[in-house]
Amino acid sequence: xxxxxxxxxxxxxxxxxxxxxxxxxxxxxxxxxxxxxxxxxxxxxxxxxxxxxxxxxxxxxxxxxxxxxxxxxxxxxxxxxxxxxxxxxxxxxxxxxxxxxxxxxxxxxxxxxxxxxxxxxxxxxxxxxxxxxxxxxxxxxxxxxxxxxxxxxxxxxxxxxxxxx
Amino acid sequence: xxxxxxxxxxxxxxxxxxxxxxxxxxxxxxxxxxxxxxxxxxxxxxxxxxxxxxxxxxxxxxxxxxxxxxxxxxxxxxxxxxxxxxxxxxxxxxxxxxxxxxxxxxxxxxxxxxxxxxxxxxxxxxxxxxxxxxxxxxxxxxxxxxxxxxxxxxxxxxxxxxxxxxxxxxxxxxxxxxxxxxxxxxxxxxxxxxxx
Numbered sequence: 001x002x003x004x005x006x007x008x009x010x011x012x013x014x015x016x017x018x019x020x021x022x023x024x025x026x027x028x029x030x031x032x033x034x035x036x037x038x039x040x041x042x043x044x045x046x047x048x049x050x051x052x053x054x055x056x057x058x059x060x061x062x063x064x065x066x067x068x069x070x071x072x073x074x075x076x077x078x079x080x081x082x083x084x085x086x087x088x089x090x091x092x093x094x095x096x097x098x099x100x101x102x103x104x105x106x107x108x109x110x111x112x113x114x115x116x117x118x119x120x121x122x123x124x125x126x127x128x129x130x131x132x133x134x135x136x137x138x139x140x141x142x143x144x145x146x147x148x149x150x151x152x153x154x155x156x157x158x159x160x161x162x163x164x165x
Numbered sequence: 166x167x168x169x170x171x172x173x174x175x176x177x178x179x180x181x182x183x184x185x186x187x188x189x190x191x192x193x194x195x196x197x198x199x200x201x202x203x204x205x206x207x208x209x210x211x212x213x214x215x216x217x218x219x220x221x222x223x224x225x226x227x228x229x230x231x232x233x234x235x236x237x238x239x240x241x242x243x244x245x246x247x248x249x250x251x252x253x254x255x256x257x258x259x260x261x262x263x264x265x266x267x268x269x270x271x272x273x274x275x276x277x278x279x280x281x282x283x284x285x286x287x288x289x290x291x292x293x294x295x296x297x298x299x300x301x302x303x304x305x306x307x308x309x310x311x312x313x314x315x316x317x318x319x320x321x322x323x324x325x326x327x328x329x330x331x332x333x334x335x336x337x338x339x340x341x342x343x344x345x346x347x348x349x350x351x352x353x354x355x356x357x358x359x360x361x
Contacts, residue, residue, distance in 0.1 A: 014201060017197060017200075017201050018197040018198065018201070021197045021200060021201075022194035022195060022197055023194075025192065025194075026188075026191035026192055026194065027191065029191055029192050030187055030190055030191050035192050043200075043204060043207075046204070046208075047204070047207055047208055047211045048211070050208040050211060050212060051208075051211045051212045051214070051215040052215070108183065108186035108187055108190060109186075109187075109190040112187065112190075123183070123187070124187065127180075127183050127184040127187045127188065128184075128187050128188050128191050130184075155179065155180070155183065158179075158183060159179050
C-alpha cells in the first residue's frame with residue numbers, strides 16, 4: 001500500500017481489481033477459449049486502467065471500462081492471429097496451424113465454440129460472470145436489445161444441444 | 166414465444182444448466198492479491214510511461230506553437246531598409262545619388278534657413294530701405310551654397326566672380342556657413358558684384 005500511495009494510485013483500484021479480475025478472466029476464457037489470452041487481455045486492460053485511474057475512477061462502472069478494453073484486446077489478438085494464419089497460408093507453408101483450445105472442463109464449451117463470437121461473448125459474460133444485460137451492452141458496445149438478441153439466439157442454439165443426450 | 170432476459174438467473178431450467186456448465190468450464194479463480202502484487206511493477210511502469218508521454222506531447226505542442234510563432238513573425242515584411250553609406254568621393258547612380266540629392270536638399274534648406282536667420286539679424290541692423298538688395302543677396306548666397314554643395318564650378322559661378330571669398334564660401338557651403346555667405350554675397354554686392 002505504501003508503494004501504491006507513493007505512486008499516487010487511488011485506493012479503490014485494488015478493490016476493483018480484487019473484485020473483478022478473476023470473474024473477468026473466467027468469463028473471457030469461456031468466451032475466447034484460451035485462458036492465457038484472456039488473462040493477458042484482462043491484465044492489459046487493468047494496466048491501462050491503472051495509468052488512467054484518476055479519470056476512470058469517476059466512471060459509473062470502472063469495471064465495465066476494463067471489461068470493454070479486455071474484450072477489445074481479445075478481439076485484436078484473434079484478428080492478428082487470423083492475419084498471421086492467412087499470411088502463412090499465402091506463403092504456402094504446409095504446417096498445420098493449431099489454436100490452443102479451452103481447457104477441458106465441460107461438454108458445453110465445445111458447443112459454445114460453435115456460436116458466433118458475439119453470441120459466445122454475450123453468453124459467457126451473462127452466464128459465467130453474471131453480468132447484467134446493461135453491463136454486457138456496455139462491455140460489447142452494443143445496445144441492450146442487441147445483447148438480448150444474442151443471448152436469445154445463443155440460448156436457442158445451445159438449448160437443443162444441451163438437452164440432447 | 167418471446168424470452169425476456171433480465172438480471173435474474175434461474176428463471177428457466179435451461180438457463181440454470183447453461184450457467185452451471187459454463188461456470189464449470191471456466192478456470193478456477195486464484196489469488197487476486199498475488200496477481201496484483203506481481204503486476205505492480207508493470208502498473209507503475211505503465212503510469213510513468215503515460216505521464217512521460219503526456220509531458221512529451223505537451224512539450225512538442227509548445228515547441229510547435231513557438232516555432233509557428235517564430236515563423237510568422239520572421240515572415241513579416243521588413244520595416245527598415247538598409248541603405249549603404251553615401252560615398253562622397255565617387256558619386257554612383259542609384260541609392261547614392263538619391264542620398265546625395267537628399268543631402269543637397271537638406272543642406273540647401275539648412276543654408277536657406279540660416280541665411281534667413283542672418284537676414285533677419287541683418288534686417289534688425291539695417292534700415293528697411295536696404296531690405297530689397299539684401300533679399301537678393303541672401304538669394305545669391307543660397308545659390309552659391311547650392312553650387313558649392315555640388316562641388317563643381319562653384320568658383321566659376323557668376324555670383325562668385327571677382328570675389329575669392331565667394332569661392333571659398335561655395336566650397337564651405339556644405340558646412341553650413343551659407344548664412345555668412347549670404348551676408349558676404351550681399352556685402353560683395355555692395356562692393357560691386359556682377360549682380361550689382
